[in-house]
Amino acid sequence: MSRIGKLPVTIPAGVEVAVNDSLISVKGALGALSQAQNALVKVENKSGTLAFTPVDESREANAMSGTLRQLVNNMVTGVSKGFEKKLTLIGVGYKAQAQGSKLNLNVGYSHPVEIEMPAGIKVETPTPTEVVIKGADRQRVGQIASEVRAVRPPEPYKGKGIRYADEKVVIKETKKK
Known part of the structure; x- marks a missing residue:
């Protein structure tokens, strides 16, 4: 599994994250951002943290878990700090x-x-x-x-x-x- 993908994304106070089947939306003090959901990555919201796990053991799913995790982390940082x-x-x-x-x-x-x-x-x-x-x-x-x-x-x-x-x-x- 991707080393970056293993790390959870912590959601700071004042930031709302909504995870749908097709979209991940993040709202904060500096704006709202959204990212398309990938079918190869499963996203779970666990009490203030987001966990990203690949759906299967394929190389593409492993790579996309780290990529999607970092994109969502940048969105959370962007709407809170900029x-x-x-x-x-x-x-x-x-x-x-x-x-x-x-x-x-x-x-x-x-x-x-x-x-x-x-x-x-x-x-x-x-x-x-x-x-x-x-x-x-x-x-x-x-x-x-x-x-x-x-x-x-x-x-x-x-x-x-x-x-x-x-x-x-x-x-x-x-x-x-």
Whole structure:
């Protein structure tokens, strides 16, 4: 059995989990998320914890038990604490500005780049060179952060561009005569 799949998911106070035949729904202070139920995994709600067991001993059922367990764990964490990604703008004149659900980026192009945030995703700019993306759904937060980074990824010679706060960019040595 999957090592991750063996671990139960504890449900914190203020989070409601509903398990149906086709859907797992999680509601909390930061929103509501749902995940499709897999036929290879049996989900049981045991007094504040969720247990995930494979239906049979097949390799696919074993793998899906760990996958579904981690997806539901991320949903429970998301609706109780939330997820965030931090991005940093490196470059002369590079700046970001959050206006409601829009993010305006000035990153060296002849025009400002405007990115619309979907519902459930919040964007903040504590300083003009920092962007913080927050939300309950881990996959969507990561996807939006990736799309913002793709506007101007860090280049390898000077390191200018948009990068994750914990990202290390390896600077290449310039060509010698």
